[in-house]
Amino acid sequence: METSDGIITLKDIILLIQSFIKYLFKKWFVIAILAILFSGFFIYKHFTSEIKYKSELRFVVEGQNGTGGGLGGLLGSIGIRKSGGVSPFKILEVGKSSNILLKVLSAKTSSGEFIGNRIINTYNLTKKWSENNASLKDFQFTQELNDRELSDKERIVIRKLMRKFWSKDEDVALCKFTLDEAKGIYVLNSSTINEDLSFEISTQLFKFIKLFFEDEIFENQKQFSEILTHKADSLRVLRDQKVRQLARFNARNRGLVNDEVSADYTILTQEQLVLNSALAEVIKNKEMADVNLKDIQPLFLEIDRPFKPLPVITSSLIRNAIIGGVIGIMLGSILLIFIKIYQDAMSS
Secondary structure, eight states: OBOTTSOBOHHHHHHHHHHHHHHHHHTHHHHHHHHHHHHHHHHHHHHHSOOEEEEEEEEEEETTTOOOHHHHHHHHHTTOOOOOOOOHHHHHHHHTSHHHHHHHHHSBOTTSOBHHHHHHHHTTHHHHHTTTOGGGTTOOOOSOOTTSOOOHHHHHHHHHHHHHHTOSSTTTOSEEEEEETTTTEEEEEEEESSHHHHHHHHHHHHHHHHHHHHTGGGHHHHHHHHHHHHHHHHHHHHHHHHHHHHHHHHHHTTTOOOHHHHHHHHHHHHHHHHHHHHHHHHHHHHHHHHHHHHHHSOEEEEEEOOOSSOOEEOOOHHHHHHHHHHHHHHHHHHHHHHHHHHHHHHHO
C-alpha cells in the first residue's frame, strides 16, 4: 500500500477501506449474532424494568442576582449596603446538601411514615444492605433526624440513601435538581417506583430549600429587627411615662414661678426630648433594617407544580431493540476490523 518512497496515497486508503468493507460483509453472520444478542439483552431489560412515576416541580427565584433595582440604589444613597444576592449555584449546592436531605428524610408522608422509611421499604434496601452489614437488617428511622446526635447505623444509612438520592446513574437516582441558565428556571425531578413517594420527595425538597433561603439564612437579620422592635416598645413606654409625669408636674405647679420649679421643669422637658429622639432613631433604624431585609431576601416562586396522577415513565420496546442492535453492529464491526488488522500484520 505504500509507494517506493514509503508514502501512502489516497488510492491506498480507498483500497484499504474497501478491503475492510468486503471483510465485514464476508463475516456478516458474526455481526448479526452480536446484534441479535445485544438486541435481546436490551429487550430483556425492557420487560424487567420497573415502572417509574415522574414528579416535576419548576420554580424561579426573584432577587437572586442582588441588583435590587431602584430600591437598591435608594438604600445605597442613605448608607445601607447590601451583602449581595444568592448565587444560583449556591441554591443547587444547598439543595443537594446533607442538611436538606436530613429534613426531607424526616418529613412525613400523607400516611404518617417518614420519607426515609418509605424509600427503604419501597426499594427493600435493608435486604440488600444486610448482605454486607447484618446490623442493618430491618433498619427503620424512629425519630426525626434534625438537631440531634445520629447513631452509627443512622449515619451509615444516610450515606447510602444520599448516594442513591443523587446518583449520577439516572436509573438509580431518586431525584435530579437542575438549572436552565438561559431561562433562569430551576427544575426538581423525582422519579421512583411509588407515585406518592415521587410526589412527596419533590414537594418536600422544594419546601426545605425555600425555607432555608427565605427564612433560616436571614435569622440574624430577623433577630436584629426583633431587638429593635422591643427597644422601640421600651422607649415608647418610658417616653409616655415622662409625658404624664411632665403633665402632672405642670398641674401641681400651675402659677408658681421660682428657680427650683423652673429647674425641675427643664429637667423633665429635656428627658422627654431625649426619649423622643432615641425613639425616633430606633424606629428609623428598624424601618431601614426591614427594608434592607426585604430587598436582599430572595423570593421562591413555583411556576409548575406536580399533580396526581403523575405521568408514568416506561421504556420503549422498539427503541431498546434498535439501540441493542446498533451497539451489537458497532462492536462486532470494530472487533472484526481489529482481527483483520492483526491477521494482515502477521501475514506480511
